[in-house]
Amino acid sequence: MVDFYDNPVQMEPLVIDDSRPIFKDLLGLAHELSEASACLDAAVIPATAKSLSELVEGLNCYYSNLIEGHKMHPSDIDKALHEVTEKADRKNLQSLALAHIEADRWAKQQSLGKETLESFLLNVHRTFCQHLPEELLRLDDGSMMTPGEFRTREVQVGRHLAPKAETLGRFMDRYQQVYGQRLEWAQKGGLPKLTSMVSTFAAHHRLAWIHPFLDGNGRVARITLDAMLRACGVNGSSLWSMSRGLAKTSDQYKAYLAGADEARHGALDGRGNLTEKGLAEFCRYGMQTAIDQAKYMASMFSREHFQARASGYFQKVRHTDMKPEAAHLYLHAFVMGEFERGEASRITGLAERTARSVLSDLIGEGFLVSDSPKGKVSAGFPVHALGSLLPNLYPACDFDITPEELAEIRHRKKIATSRFASGR
Structure with missing residues (x-):
């Protein structure tokens, strides 16, 4: 039994083997998601799309924070979107809203690849934390979280013991190598793009599994998922919200994340240390959720x-x-x-x-x-x-x-x- 993971091989598999029967189904969902998102992009006039994209920033903020247990009022998010206020005048939830929106906006300006993925994660976390008041950076043990730095101590999330802090560098190097390469493959279009889209959802789980920061991992992971999808040519105009779908199926989201944490279920469950079936089911859930959100927003803008x-x-x-x-x-x-x-x-x-x-x-x-x-x-x-x-x-x-x-x-x-x- 592993106490704390200390070798990147322990988080294999990182992608779904293309010889598995489920892989074809996942590619079909990736194609459906690509089509649904492209149809929405084509249906909304560019000038209107700009305003809609700003609205979706608010949705991302509201629902991502809701997943973390922070229920905001849309008016607080509206203030964060449109008004300049001094830190001293903001309530904590307004600060959280502004922090998420600023991190989301920063992420939209970046490009992702095998050389930039790790620095992207650090900078999303730094940008998010820099807009928070001191009390929101204070951890349960009284210590202060350092923006834009990986954790330096061990953590347990529910039943999951995250990798040892001293080995995080190796885990993140492997994460960047595999998923950064997939993002670059997506530029080829066709089958490589669809395969990369499937990998973005696997990457979302593995980032949550690594739990690289002392706090803020969920928000950073969802902002990163959006950025990875954009790198794959999906939702480039930001007209629908992945976080809305995840929040509206929050129990399933958390259950599928936990299911992919499990150890391999025997000889037919892939070749890695963790369950390939659980990871595939999370990818299926993620893509179905994304398809629902793209189609929902298209129906709203009929x-x-x-x-x-x-x-x-x-x-x-x-x-x-x-x-x-x-x-x-x-x-x-x-x-x-x-x-x-x-x-x-x-x-x-x-x-x-x-x-x-x-x-x-x-x-x-x-x-x-x-x-x-x-x-x-x-x-x-x-x-x-x-x-x-x-x-x-x-x-x-x-x-x-x-x-x-x-x-x-x-x-x-x-x-x-x-x-x-x-x-x-």
């Missing part, structure tokens, strides 16, 4: 269905404090991608001054967004309207708000816009 939900929102929810023409402007941005601000009068049929007022209201609440104070506007997805625009994106919550809360949102947006315009 033009006909989205237009009906948006029209209903403006007619039924906001009919007392926003002109009916607001829906025309918003849906025009959604369908066309973007438009010049000066076109508001033509699109709505309203007088110039009235059209500008409607446009200003939509920008003030985040229904329309822009890269500059006078630039083109595109469709946004404000958190207070998500319950109507994109139902079930978050857990059953009522995102419709009171007039007082709406006034506060407008005030915050006005301050944020003023900072943006002044370059602060």
